[in-house]
Amino acid sequence: MSETAQAPLRTEDITVNVGPQHPSTHGVLRFVVTLEGETIRECVPHIGYLHSSLEKIAETLRFGQYITNTDRFDYLNGLGNELCYVQAVERLLGVEPPPRTQFIRTLMAELKRISSHLVYLGTYGNDTGAVTVFLHAFRERELLMNMFEAVTGGRLLYNYLRIGGLRNDLPTGFDEQVCSFLEHFPPRLEEMNDLLTKNRIFIARTRGVGLLTAEQALSYGVTGPTLRGCGVSYDMRKLRPYAAYDQVEFDVPTFPEGDCLARHLVRMEEMRQSLRIVRQLLDKMPDGEVQADVPRRLKPEPGEVYERVESPRGELGCYLVSDGSDKPYRMHWRGPSFYNLQALPEMVRGGLVADFIATLGSLDPVAPDIDR
Amino acid sequence: MASSLVHTILSTIRIWAENLAGRWGIPPLFVSILAWIAAFVFVIVLVLLMVLLAVYLERKVSGYIQSRLGPMRVGPIGLFQTPMDALKILSKEDIVPRGADKIMHTIGPVFFFVAVVIGYVVIPWDHGAIAARVVDLNIGILLIVAVSSLGLLGIMVGGWGSNNKWSLLGAMRAVAQMISYEVALLLAIVCVVVQAGSMSLSVITADQSGTLLEWNILRWWLWPALLLYAIASIAESKRVPFDIPEAESELVAGYHTEYSGMKFGFFFLGEYAHLFIIALIGAVLFLGGWQSPLPASVADPIPGFVWLMGKALAIIVVTMWIRWTLPRLRVDQLMEFAWKGLVPLGFVAIMVTGLAVALGLGGGGM
Numbered sequence: 001m002s003e004t005a006q007a008p009l010r011t012e013d014i015t016v017n018v019g020p021q022h023p024s025t026h027g028v029l030r031f032v033v034t035l036e037g038e039t040i041r042e043c044v045p046h047i048g049y050l051h052s053s054l055e056k057i058a059e060t061l062r063f064g065q066y067i068t069n070t071d072r073f074d075y076l077n078g079l080g081n082e083l084c085y086v087q088a089v090e091r092l093l094g095v096e097p098p099p100r101t102q103f104i105r106t107l108m109a110e111l112k113r114i115s116s117h118l119v120y121l122g123t124y125g126n127d128t129g130a131v132t133v134f135l136h137a138f139r140e141r142e143l144l145m146n147m148f149e150a151v152t153g154g155r156l157l158y159n160y161l162r163i164g165g166l167r168n169d170l171p172t173g174f175d176e177q178v179c180s181f182l183e184h185f186p187p188r189l190e191e192m193n194d195l196l197t198k199n200r201i202f203i204a205r206t207r208g209v210g211l212l213t214a215e216q217a218l219s220y221g222v223t224g225p226t227l228r229g230c231g232v233s234y235d236m237r238k239l240r241p242y243a244a245y246d247q248v249e250f251d252v253p254t255f256p257e258g259d260c261l262a263r264h265l266v267r268m269e270e271m272r273q274s275l276r277i278v279r280q281l282l283d284k285m286p287d288g289e290v291q292a293d294v295p296r297r298l299k300p301e302p303g304e305v306y307e308r309v310e311s312p313r314g315e316l317g318c319y320l321v322s323d324g325s326d327k328p329y330r331m332h333w334r335g336p337s338f339y340n341l342q343a344l345p346e347m348v349r350g351g352l353v354a355d356f357i358a359t360l361g362s363l364d365p366v367a368p369d370i371d372r
Numbered sequence: 373m374a375s376s377l378v379h380t381i382l383s384t385i386r387i388w389a390e391n392l393a394g395r396w397g398i399p400p401l402f403v404s405i406l407a408w409i410a411a412f413v414f415v416i417v418l419v420l421l422m423v424l425l426a427v428y429l430e431r432k433v434s435g436y437i438q439s440r441l442g443p444m445r446v447g448p449i450g451l452f453q454t455p456m457d458a459l460k461i462l463s464k465e466d467i468v469p470r471g472a473d474k475i476m477h478t479i480g481p482v483f484f485f486v487a488v489v490i491g492y493v494v495i496p497w498d499h500g501a502i503a504a505r506v507v508d509l510n511i512g513i514l515l516i517v518a519v520s521s522l523g524l525l526g527i528m529v530g531g532w533g534s535n536n537k538w539s540l541l542g543a544m545r546a547v548a549q550m551i552s553y554e555v556a557l558l559l560a561i562v563c564v565v566v567q568a569g570s571m572s573l574s575v576i577t578a579d580q581s582g583t584l585l586e587w588n589i590l591r592w593w594l595w596p597a598l599l600l601y602a603i604a605s606i607a608e609s610k611r612v613p614f615d616i617p618e619a620e621s622e623l624v625a626g627y628h629t630e631y632s633g634m635k636f637g638f639f640f641l642g643e644y645a646h647l648f649i650i651a652l653i654g655a656v657l658f659l660g661g662w663q664s665p666l667p668a669s670v671a672d673p674i675p676g677f678v679w680l681m682g683k684a685l686a687i688i689v690v691t692m693w694i695r696w697t698l699p700r701l702r703v704d705q706l707m708e709f710a711w712k713g714l715v716p717l718g719f720v721a722i723m724v725t726g727l728a729v730a731l732g733l734g735g736g737g738m
Contacts (some may be wrong), residue, residue, distance in 0.1 A: 129700025135438040
């Protein structure tokens with residue numbers, strides 16, 4: 001050892017780009033992350049890579065023409081987005097869709113919720129290093145995709161809902177398809193639950209990681225499973241029942257911890273609740289028409305409306321302003337992923353790189369839903 | 373007695389070389405050197421074949437676990453898929469990123485691969501003559517451990533020389549992880565060495581000769597060491613749940629992010645070669661090496677070479693099963709597990725083994 005006093009080792013923070021091309025950013029998302037070793041000092045989301053002017057496009061299209069665009073921003077919840085938009089226009093017009101339509105819309109939205117949570121489950125397994133869950137989740141999702149294809153003809157983009165109704169009624173044999181899914185899926189869900197949720201390593205990776213308090217969550221406008229994972233029971237389906245949600249019984253699962261594990265458990269439980277809703281809807285499904293009488297040319301009275309539905313990611317809002325013409329004067333989407341993402345820097349600061357990935361995955365963001 | 377396959381191959385090479393030398397009048401020293409080179413070529417070919425086998429196996433096992441088929445199109449049940457991929461990787465462009473240290477970037481993967489391959493020379497493939505392995509060192513196991521830690525240098529150099537922050541992070545993680553788990557691995561190996569009384573892999577194998585009950589896996593005082601070896605060896609080969617140096621979802625591809633073509637191929641080969649050698653050592657240390665589990669009275673038609681490979685493959689399938697089932701640990705949890713869990717367990721294992729040997733339960737080779 002030399003006697004001369006050595007200067008202390010100089011250390012430097014490193015700045016890395018997570019994205020826009022990165023295996024775990026769930027689409028084209030970019031974060032500039034400042035690291036001190038493995039510890040995250042700062043995280044700045046850079047968004048806008050998938051901005052597609054959906055709000056401006058709405059101003060150039062007649063009310064009925066825009067429906068096909070709603071599938072495209074939160075592509076995991078296509079039918080749910082259509083539901084939100086269609087309900088907004090219906091409120092603007094004062095149209096009441098027939099009861100069968102309401103049931104079918106609810107049914108499709110709930111199936112879509114299961115399918116979206118399955119994508120979450122698979123990708124979250126991937127984010128935490130358990131690759132196999134992904135394939136098992138997508139195998140089950142395939143059954144749901146087949147159902148959507150049978151009803152709407154599309155597997156991802158549907159264009160199925162209409163102002164005041166639906167494009168077509170359910171096909172024959174659809175009941176059996178759903179029933180066989182209801183029978184087949186719960187044990188598979190529990191199997192995946194055993195594989196991932198009950199794994200000690202998975203729990204160690206998610207418990208106490210990405211902490212968010214209820215106050216923080218509310219101040220950032222966080223909604224959906226992320227907010228319910230902070231112990232706040234906030235669900236549009238219960239608070240302001242729309243479609244046929246007032247006809248069915250279900251629970252809103254909440255977990256108070258506010259960490260990644262709580263958010264994961266909320267989603268797992270939501271899938272079970274959705275199955276419960278689907279079962280009740282099938283039992284109570286009324287007969288009748290699926291399309292209300294609406295004028296060919298839709299010209300709502302001047303006015304504005306804000307319609308909210310519960311998407312798998314949180315509160316999805318559609319704000320429409322009509323100036324009395326056949327096109328909206330202004331439209332705005334409240335994409336839940338955008339608001340949920342704002343809380344991310346708060347949640348990951350001081351954590352490790354691995355925590356950042358686990359936290360981002362637990363928000364279940366959909367990149368076009370952030371940018372719209 | 374079944375003929376020693378490896379022995380035959382190696383002595384054929386030697387005889388061929390000597391004949392050739394006699395005909396051409398080459399001095400004997402030169403012949404020895406040539407024979408050594410031939411032996412090394414043999415080892416490399418062996419390693420490559422094993423890697424092909426392991427990669428194919430990985431694809432099939434993961435396919436089975438993920439309810440799909442795995443490769444099916446190239447050749448019967450997809451057997452030629454891996455060789456074709458190996459050919460493809462040779463034809464790929466070699467990209468060195470701007471600002472990378474070209475020399476470091478090149479020697480990294482080569483260093484890693486060579487360090488792993490050297491370990492193969494001391495594996496006793498079969499019974500009988502000394503030539504059943506390429507070299508019979510009396511410190512064989514020590515050589516393997518020492519050389520495979522050198523491979524770390526290859527990872528560090530490659531990660532550092534890539535001029536990529538993900539690579540650097542991956543390399544740092546790899547170094548931290550492998551040094552920690554090497555300690556645990558060594559403690560496990562020490563137990564077996566105490567039991568056999570030698571660091572030579574042939575003596576360790578011989579210590580387990582006789583009936584199945586003599587295998588180290590069935591000697592209860594070595595069970596802590598077995599557990600330790602099982603965990604630490606998976607961590608050493610950087611596989612799930614300890615794959616944080618590569619951690620695809622976090623670090624893109626870790627230390628080999630910036631590698632393409634055959635340079636990446638060397639990392640890839642080295643990784644699977646490492647997996648195989650870890651399994652081979654596991655088979656030698658705990659499963660009786662090349663020895664047959666059949667009782668001595670039954671004539672065993674299967675050569676010892678096949679037994680050893682079979683045991684190693686069984687170990688590999690188990691590690692693949694683990695890999696495709698478990699999530700990944702976080703870097704701090706990983707270090708905590710090594711130093712607070714495995715290292716103390718290692719000391720317990722050594723004490724248990726030492727006591728058992730001192731009380732005359734074990735210690736065949738002493």
